[in-house]
Structures are given as structure tokens and as C-alpha cells.
Amino acid sequence: METTSSLQLSRSLPEEQGISSTAISSFISAVEEQNLGLHSIMLLRHGYVVSEGWWAPYRSVLPHMLFSLSKSFTSTAIGFAVTEKLVTLDDSVLSFFPEEAPSTITENLSNMTIRHLLMMGTGHVVDTMDTLRKSTDGNWVKAFFSVPVEKQPGTHFLYNTGATYMLAAILQRVTGQTLLEYLEPRLFVPLGIHGATWESCPRGINTGGFGLNIATEDIAKFGQLYLQKGIWNNQRVLPEKWINEATSKHISNGEGDHDWAMGYGYQFWQCQHGGYRADGAFGQLCVVLPEQDAVIITTAASDSIQGMLNAVWEHLLPAMKPAPLPLEPAASAHLVEQLKNLSIHPPQLQPSSSQEERINGLTYKLDDNQFALDTFSISFNNNEAAVTLQFKTGEDSVICLGRGEWLESFAQVIDASLNRIMSSFTWVADDQLQLTLLFIEMPFCITLEIILLENQLILKQKFNVNMGPTEFPEIIGRL
Structure with a gap:
């Protein structure tokens, strides 16, 4: 070879x-x-x-969002740490965080090692990640230890993203560096990987089980x-x-x-x-x-x-x-x-509608919704459109769309960062507008269906894929 x-x-x-x-x-x-x-x-x-x-x-x-493919990079970091004799696979997980130990330490928790985190054999019967995300103080390590360890570690497989987070937390505890900082000279520089980013928990520890973008x-x-x-x-x-x-x-x-x-x-x-x-x-x-x-x-x-x-x-x-x-x-x-010629084609249905002139530049106040969206407006200019989404926070996102073709925008839509979006619009019928937002550094594509009434609109939102629901309740907007 x-x-x-x-x-x-x-x-x-x-x-x-x-x-x-x-x-x-x-x-x-x-x-x-x-x-x-x-x-x-x-x-x-x-x-x-x-x-x-x-x-x-x-x-x-x-770059593209990797989700759990990130886990294999976290495992690699542990491989470096073992090689450098910073940790062994038989080190107890609790031994790195004695100050976060629960008041009652069960035998199963006491016996959990780095090896068990790596092999998804922690002894948990539910993925701990949900508990970590819900921790009000942002202390994910403490939250991990709060989840009961019902089975003997090493005996039961459970896909457990919180376990991978704990690998990242242990690495940061022993090196003083984030996972990303630690991997940079050991893996990324030798392989010529540039510009990697990794999400962090509220306390600045890389998430480990997800969040890498390359x-x-x-x-x-x-x-x-x-x-x-x-x-x-x-x-x-x-x-x-x-x-x-x-x-x-x-x-x-x-x-x-x-x-x-x-x-x-x-x-x-x-x-x-x-x-x-x-x-x-x-x-x-x-x-x-x-x-x-x-x-x-x-x-x-x-x-x-x-x-x-x-x-x-x-x-x-x-x-x-x-x-x-x-x-x-x-x-x-x-x-x-x-x-x-590989491509994701923007939808091209009805080329235009008489409604364009009527709704051009109008602002609709939206009913309360789970996305904290406050107002919606759209303006048309030949074969381009611009949508302004204002949030309850007062911040707004402007998205440029092409008529049956992709236009690029940078806007805050899915998370707190600026998302790179390719967007297009087409008419499904005279009173129905379809907006397609393709997030080209992520797997996500959002389709917005807008049904126009006399002084109102109905806004429906759909994801192509999602960890949660892909369709959401419709939102009413009023002029």
C-alpha cells in the first residue's frame, strides 16, 4: 500500500x-x-x-457540520493522551472531578473508567446528553454524574453522547487545553487541516460528541x-x-x-x-x-x-x-x-404572481411562536427578493433569494452564529409563495410556505431533516 x-x-x-x-x-x-x-x-x-x-x-x-462523526476525533485525542501518558484507559472517570461527585457514589459510578466512556459501555440506560443540556448552571460534568448508572460498566452498550463529552472534559482537565487546541499540533497541522471549529458547552469545554466542522x-x-x-x-x-x-x-x-x-x-x-x-x-x-x-x-x-x-x-x-x-x-x-453536473436544484414552479406588487415591502406582525419571530416582510426587485425576519430580541436577519435560482446570504437563522445560506423563491400558486433556504455548511434546508390572504399571511415552516420535528405549527401574520 x-x-x-x-x-x-x-x-x-x-x-x-x-x-x-x-x-x-x-x-x-x-x-x-x-x-x-x-x-x-x-x-x-x-x-x-x-x-x-x-x-x-x-x-x-x-466546512460541513459533522454531528457524531466528531466522536472519532475525540477518541483520537484520547489516543494521543494515552500515548503521552497523561491518562490510562483504566482511570476512573470520577477521579478527574472529585469536586463534582454526587453525595452518594454508587459502585457502578465508582467503577466507570475512560475505557467505558470510549466504548459506550458506561452502564447508563439513557443517553445523558439531554440531562447535560438541561443543567441550569451549565455544569455538564456535574449533570453527567447525576444520571443513575443502572448497569455494571462494560456490560451494556448505550449510545451516549454525554460520555463523549466527558472524554473532552477529562482531556481539558489534564491538559489545560480544549480538545480543539490539543488536536491542532498533533493531528490537524500534520494532516494540513485548517480552520476547524468545535462547539463548546457553557463552561468552555468542547462538546466532544458533536460540534466539529471541517x-x-x-x-x-x-x-x-x-x-x-x-x-x-x-x-x-x-x-x-x-x-x-x-x-x-x-x-x-x-x-x-x-x-x-x-x-x-x-x-x-x-x-x-x-x-x-x-x-x-x-x-x-x-x-x-x-x-x-x-x-x-x-x-x-x-x-x-x-x-x-x-x-x-x-x-x-x-x-x-x-x-x-x-x-x-x-x-x-x-x-x-x-x-x-451534481446539483441541488432550486424549486421552479410558477414563475411569478400578481401578488408581488401588492405585498412588496409590507411588514406582517407575527403571532407568538416558538422561533421568537416578531415580524416578516418581503420585497421584490426583478428576479431577486429580500426577506427580513425580525426577532423578539430586536435583531433582524435579511435573506436574499433568487427567482428559481440560488442567492447567497449570511444571516442568523438556525443558531447564534451567522449561517451561510443559499436561498431561492418560487410561486406555487398566485396566493402561495415558497421560499427555500439551503444552509450549505449544514445538512439543513428550510422550506417556508407563505399563503397570502387579504390582510394576513399564514407561514408554515418545514425542515428536510432535524433531530426534533421537521414540521411546525403554522404562524399567522397580520399587516
Whole structure:
């Protein structure tokens, strides 16, 4: 196996690395036909990128929200800390935070170790994350210790994002650095990963189990480092012993022959076909296949991660051959064209409406709603529109939309930061306007349906994917 020899990944034709362009084309066609919601795909074989594509307006230079794929980076940080003898896997979790211990310490809590956090075998029977988020004082460590540990640690798998947070908290306690600061010189600089960001808890500890944002190629480098057993640019970055241990099965997590029941390592899922993966909600995937010397990375907004993996197993896996293949000029050209034309098309229904002139610049006062929205107004100028959303806080967000095409805005909509949004508008009927807001550093797309009445409007909001509900109660607006 050749190892990657620079900070940037090398490129190669698929056939040169033993995989046919036809197979990659069939994979792309399959995920599109099944509406699996991909935003990007990178396929690496023998250390080379053999295929890559972004569904416009998503693009290669932008970071993407990783959700739980972040967990595998947190596990990697613990690998460095173990190597540097800052911690051992058998250290008690409580020993790092004696001041946060509950008044009654059960035997199960006392016996919980770093290893149990890594393998999702803490002994909890509910994910602790909900309790952490609800803690009124922002002390997530104390909140974690307040959740009963009902089973003996190491005996029971429960996917527990609070456990990964505790790994980040332990790391910060022993190093005085956040997870992101600690990983920067050890992982990000050697791999040439720039501009990574990570969410923090109210007390400034990186969330660990989610919250990392990096670009698709950065995820690919991470997967390739693991495939190369910790070697990058002919330098040892991470011990092979740690990588072997982290990516092995440590606990059973269900029954069946699907990819959610193959077992769990140290914040890595086991896969079919001898593989393992870093895995985040809605299809953020880094699948490592040692037997095929391959890595497959996706970012997406998908409700079917198993569907995405099945497409890999069906179309890509059987196409990976041990030796180079003859070049297929027609198939190669087709794949290049297919990848170049990947896009998420803005809806284009009815081109215009007589209502545009009537509502141009009008402001509607909105009834009380869960989004703390106060007023809504829209103005039209030829093939562009601008929506102003004013919040109860007095802050407002202005979003630019194209008529049946994407326009870029930076506005505060989903969270406290400025979101990069590509937006478009179209008319569904003369009295019904549809606004589409695509958050291109996240998986989220918000569709706003606006029904116009004489002196009122009805505003309906829908998410494509969401941790909570995807549809919300309608909001009435009055002139």
C-alpha cells in the first residue's frame, strides 16, 4: 500500500487504482434515484482520491457540520493522551472531578473508567446528553454524574453522547487545553487541516460528541490516516497499536447483519465487510475498508444512513479489484460529466404572481411562536427578493433569494452564529409563495410556505431533516 506523501491528497484515475468509472457512476445514479440527499462524496483507493463530487451549491472549500462523526476525533485525542501518558484507559472517570461527585457514589459510578466512556459501555440506560443540556448552571460534568448508572460498566452498550463529552472534559482537565487546541499540533497541522471549529458547552469545554466542522477532504485525510495505521507523509502521527485497538470491536450493540449491529469500538462503529466507520447524523460518514485499501467519505442530509451504506456495498465494494484496470474513455468521460453536473436544484414552479406588487415591502406582525419571530416582510426587485425576519430580541436577519435560482446570504437563522445560506423563491400558486433556504455548511434546508390572504399571511415552516420535528405549527401574520 502506498502512503499519502504530502499534506494534500493525491489524485488518480479510478481504473489506475483498480476500480471502474462505470461502478462509480452507478453508485452516483443510485443515491440520486433513491433521494439519499448527498452533499459530497470522496472515494479513496490505495491512498489516491479516485473520485470526488459536490452537489452544488455545496462546494469543496466549505466546512460541513459533522454531528457524531466528531466522536472519532475525540477518541483520537484520547489516543494521543494515552500515548503521552497523561491518562490510562483504566482511570476512573470520577477521579478527574472529585469536586463534582454526587453525595452518594454508587459502585457502578465508582467503577466507570475512560475505557467505558470510549466504548459506550458506561452502564447508563439513557443517553445523558439531554440531562447535560438541561443543567441550569451549565455544569455538564456535574449533570453527567447525576444520571443513575443502572448497569455494571462494560456490560451494556448505550449510545451516549454525554460520555463523549466527558472524554473532552477529562482531556481539558489534564491538559489545560480544549480538545480543539490539543488536536491542532498533533493531528490537524500534520494532516494540513485548517480552520476547524468545535462547539463548546457553557463552561468552555468542547462538546466532544458533536460540534466539529471541517471540509470533506479533511475527513478524507482523517480516514486515510487510520487506513495507513497512523502514518502520514512517512511520519508516525498516531501509534498503530492505538488505531488497532480503537477500531476493534469492544462491545456488542445489537443483533442482525446490518451495519448497526456489528459492534462498537472506541467511538468507531464496526461495519460489514471487515470495515469500520466514523458516523454522524444524516449521513456524515467516513468508511474505512482495510481489506480493499479504500476510504469512502460522504456529507449529506439523509434519513437513511443504512441506505447510503447499502449503495456502497452494492455498487462500489464489488468493483474494487486487486490490479489496475484498462482505461474506459467513454465511461471516464461520462463520470467526469456526471460529477461536474451534481446539483441541488432550486424549486421552479410558477414563475411569478400578481401578488408581488401588492405585498412588496409590507411588514406582517407575527403571532407568538416558538422561533421568537416578531415580524416578516418581503420585497421584490426583478428576479431577486429580500426577506427580513425580525426577532423578539430586536435583531433582524435579511435573506436574499433568487427567482428559481440560488442567492447567497449570511444571516442568523438556525443558531447564534451567522449561517451561510443559499436561498431561492418560487410561486406555487398566485396566493402561495415558497421560499427555500439551503444552509450549505449544514445538512439543513428550510422550506417556508407563505399563503397570502387579504390582510394576513399564514407561514408554515418545514425542515428536510432535524433531530426534533421537521414540521411546525403554522404562524399567522397580520399587516
